[in-house]
Amino acid sequence: MRVGLDIGGTKTDAVAVADDGTVAHTLRLPTGFGPEAVVATAVEAVQRVSDATGTPVADFASIGIGIPGAVDPRGRVTHAVNLGLDDLGLGEELHARLGRPVRIENDVNAAAVGAFHLRGLGSGQSMAYLNLGTGLAAGLVLGGELWRGVSGVAGEIGHIPVDPSGPLCPCGQRGCLELYASGSAVARQWPSEDPLPVAALFAAAASGDPDAAAVRDRLLQGVAEAARLLVLTVDVDDVVIGGGISRLGEPLLDGVRSVIARWEAVSPFVASLGLAGRLRLLPPDFPAAAVGAALVGDPEAETLEVV
Template identity: 65%
Template sequence: MRLGIDIGGTKTDAVAVDGQGSVAQRVRLSTGFGQAEVVETAVTAVTRIGELTGLAAAGFDTIGIGIPGMVDRSSGRVAHAVNLGLDRVELGDLLAGRLGRGVRLENDVNAAALGAYHVLGLRGSMAYLNLGTGMAAGIVVNGSLWRGATGIAGEIGHLPVDPAGELCRCGQRGCLETMASGSAVARHWPTDDPLPVRALFAAAAAGDPEALAVSAVLAEGIASAVRVLVLTVDVDAVVIGGGLSHLGEPLLAQVREVLERWSRTSPFLASLQLPRRVRLVPEGTPVAALGAALVGEN
């Protein structure tokens, strides 16, 4: 039995995974803010899963944690996890001290990539395109994460595509993230709806011209990310996940429409069959927590 914990900015998802790779138990709880609260959140998740499985922390084969920010897998240090109030925190050591055993940490998008690859039963190569507050991708090749030389493989959200575009939080202009992310939608479509993307697509479906324009930019940004991933890594599949993926088929259909339009004017792109490579992560599947449970093998 392996335990995986996905620590998000507001919610934490934890699962126990059995020997066949199936989710045996699952709990969800609110995430605290700051070093002490994040540690307490993780410990509580282990405790609650332990109560459901009858296992103490030491009874799990592995405990893996997916968390935002830059994660040093060898030391367990987490940096730049601004939404959690963590920077240069030795989280691995802190949790080992509380749990009485070692844990393995991984970036949350990488963990979700592993989980999606497993859930979809994929082979070969896959890029998991996470569309949440920001944009990032995790790359899996033959069941193992491909992190690159310094661990930033997949950070395509900060790839500039418009030199005259908006200023990105990374300091560059016109990054993909400024076009296709939850934060981009919130800026371009102000609304009181707690889910701005849902409000955007509802207004677009009703024929609102501005909503149609904003949703078109969003779809083109996502399609651009798919194109980048295929042209640079030539993955067999690009799986869209994250908060924006909850829009489901309407979003996927719009992205595929953009890819098909580009293919009609470019024989080269047509030969890559981009629309066929893109798909959605299964709705309601805890891919990030599941992937965290699998990080011990990667």
């Protein structure tokens, strides 16, 4: 039994993954804010999974955690602003409290592993996970293995500038892709009090609101550009779209494919990529980051050859 946690800004999802790769148990609890609260949340989640499955913590095959921010190989988390973490040795803290090693991974990377597992792809196949949430980022599984890059920034495509004269990005550059294709981009360009602002944007655009339509179209263009960038860079079998915006479902996918169709009409090269056929949506209720964390927590599962 492997345990995985997805620690988000407001909630933490936890799963137990059985030997056959199936999810045996799930739970959700609120995430605390600040170093001590985040550590306490993680400990509580592991203990609750232990109680629910009747498995002592010491008997779990592995424990892994996906969390926002930069994560180094020792499990130190930095720049997780939404969790109130500037610099926290999360791996060491949890090892001390749980009495066993805990593997820490960036949440988008963990979700990429979970999506790869769900797709049932083999060790020789590759996939990009495109996370569309408050920001935009990707996780890469290449040849069946998670690719982090030399410094762990592989997949940070949201901070590739696509318009040098565009607005200033919090990263210090101008016109980054994330400024056009993310939840924060929608909030900046089309403010709304609706609890589902991107769904409200699409509804307003469909009803004929020209401002909403313009923002929607920029979003779809940006997502299509992100998918094209991933395919041209690493030529993956699949681009799986997840994150909060992916819950729009088929309207999102159809809109992105329409953008790609326009490119294909004028570019035989783009048409040769079969880009639209590589796009997939992550099922909305699949806890990809928690499942992926459970898998990356186990060094023997690093090749992801899980049934």
